[in-house]
Amino acid sequence: MTTSIAADQLRSFVERVERLNEEKKSISDDIKDVYTEAKGNGYDSKVMKTLIKERAKDREARQEERAILELYETALGMS
Amino acid sequence: MTTSIAADQLRSFVERVERLNEEKKSISDDIKDVYTEAKGNGYDSKVMKTLIKERAKDREARQEERAILELYETALGMS
Amino acid sequence: MTTSIAADQLRSFVERVERLNEEKKSISDDIKDVYTEAKGNGYDSKVMKTLIKERAKDREARQEERAILELYETALGMS
Amino acid sequence: MTTSIAADQLRSFVERVERLNEEKKSISDDIKDVYTEAKGNGYDSKVMKTLIKERAKDREARQEERAILELYETALGMS
């Protein structure tokens, strides 16, 4: 019956999202644990967070730089 | 040398968090994919999100109910 | 003069917020007083806070229930 | 009956807190409105918040200064 099939499909989608949400939460907890452990070793988690954000920004900048470089190379027929 | 050891330890903590952040992002992307797929099957993602939130709330409520019961029992000296 | 006018306007906004902040703080103090008084009458403020939170959640849940119903009706073309 | 009286008293405390919570929420909403209005007039609410915090600190510092002054005056028999 069509309605039941639709219900099953919907349920399937919902459960997939729920499963992923759980995994996500589990990882967030792990991150918290790392900060707790770092704190126990005398590191300041606020500073660590700033550092990590900086590093992410740097990586991103480097990637973008590379993308631009490739764009130029393509434009100049160097690719 | 002590400083180097500390640096290594800090680096280790930072890299663990970074790795976990990546995993988290990957899962977020997966969730987005599920919603996209669901949408392609005619489901309204806003409604789905509401539904999922409700289900989570229900689960949470059940857990909390027990916690409250225990709190009350403690307050009434029944523990 | 434009700058002065802007300064006056900004000052007005700032003072309004400051006044409201004071009122808010005053109310927070009142709440604390109630808890202190309740405690003096043998009530456990932690339990009271849980109770109050629960009641708020119940009220909120009732409101949201109606919102969800409307969302579903809309999704099912019943609106 | 004692239990009923206690229940009434508890209810009274709870309702007083709830009433105060509502007032507090109402004021928070008013504050938000002021920021919205300020934003509509071209002011940056983040900057405003910083400013207000600064002013609060200044006031506090001034009060403290005055308190110390009075302490000294008392010590010197000038009060």
Added chain:
DNA sequence: CACTGGAAAATGCCGC
């Protein structure tokens, strides 16, 4: 004075 919980801010997402 450290810590949890709640408010505020920042970020990212969605619809228009």
Added chain:
DNA sequence: GCGGCATTTTCCAGTG
């Protein structure tokens, strides 16, 4: 593409 909204993260006060 942008503005509004929701989620996430950050901050701070209150508590023990």
